[in-house]
Amino acid sequence: MSDAKENADLRLGIDLGGTKIAGIVLDGEARVCAERRVDTPENGYNATLEAIIDLVMALESDIGESGLRLGVGTPGSVLPATGRLRNANSQCLNGKTLGADLERALSREVRLANDADCLALSEARDGAAAEHRNVFGVILGTGVGGGLVIDKQLITGRNGLAGEWGHTCLPWPSSAEMRQPPRCWCGLDSCLEAWISGPGMTADHVRRGGYDIPARDIVERAEAGERLAGATLKVWLQRVARAMAMIVNILDPDVIVVGGGLSQIRWLYSEVPKIWAQHAFADHIDTPLIAAAHGDASGVRGAARLWPLETEPT
Ligand SMILES: [Zn+2]
Incomplete structure (x- = not known):
């Protein structure tokens, strides 16, 4: 188990795609500490939510940590007034409060962004x-x-x-x-x-x-x-x-x-x-x-970096 300072530097990113859900843990210098991928469930929102929660727990178990800062990239976008997703081509997500549901299940603040936003952020930061x-x-x-x-x-x-x-x-x-x-x-x-x-x-x-x-x-x-x-x-x-x-x-x-x-x-x-x-x-x-530069991994890296590193502007 690493010390509290190191834990604060770690960021966990999830990229929710139509066929795969990718997960990654980055350290304070954006190096990969752990990564996993699972198939996106085909049977609706609750199964997708469960798969994300399981992936977060598995990644934290891989590195012996818990409660990491979590960012999630999704299709579509969040309607600011309600926190509900809309415009997702994975249409089971539309109308759902994915951010709030994950926060409740994982007992932490979760940052959500569109998958293309995550790509742009990742490539602008170190791509x-x-x-x-x-x-x-x-x-x-x-x-x-x-x-x-x-x-x-x-x-x-x-x-x-x-x-x-x-x-x-x-x-x-x-x-x-x-x-x-x-x-x-x-x-x-x-x-x-x-x-x-x-x-x-x-x-x-x-x-x-x-x-x-x-x-x-x-x-x-x-x-x-x-x-x-x-x-x-x-x-x-x-x-x-x-x-x-x-x-x-x-x-x-x-x-x-x-x-x-x-x-x-x-x-x-x-x-x-x-x-x-x-x-x-x-x-x-x-x-x-x-x-x-980061190819397929750009989305998931950008999701993790929805939480800026200590050396980056917030
Ligand atoms: Zn259209």
Whole structure:
């Protein structure tokens, strides 16, 4: 058992995803002391809550500690007035008071944030954007989200919506895109998530006559020279460029960092910067577009760092 000072330096992070729940313990210098992963239960909110509680207890048992500071990254966001989750694509979470339920079960204060917020915070603190003040973090995966860090501080916004980029409309749509806007699970038409998420890329590929295959297979086929897959990938890159030009116009961050499964598409970093100045309100854009340094672990590291280290601003 370590002393009280060391315990105060430890932070426990949980990243609640659609298929996995990841947990991590970081020490005062953000080094990993313990980590675990479990499958996200498929049978609703109570099972998910239990799985998070079990994971916290298991991680604390791994290092012989208890009562660690706990941060949790979730899909969607917390409505500030009620503490209830909303807008989560794991829809069993919506309307639930996850933060209060965890606080009651684990007898401690719990900090909750959107998963893209956690990615942005992690990358701004000690990841790919560590050299920059103002960071927009993007998740491109099963869902599409964003998080905003200004002067190394996470900005959640008056309504808890800052960076909520995935459920805005695809900007500068073509007439074909306007004729057949995809319906998003959230009920709106033409959300970025419906166009540029992994399932969005697949749906687009099917619309142009391709097979119903995952985004990574479309990219592989495009790289192997398959014409139809190449066309799907090219249009996807153009849409991502338009979506990011909108971020540059509104926020003009020092850097845009990309996480999520689609962040592994190397064409993002070579092609999008060639296209986005056609849409942003400037002849030339020199914003770095880079992949998250901590990869899959960025979300869970950022969740732990919802509690700043002693050397960081609160
Ligand atoms: Zn939507």
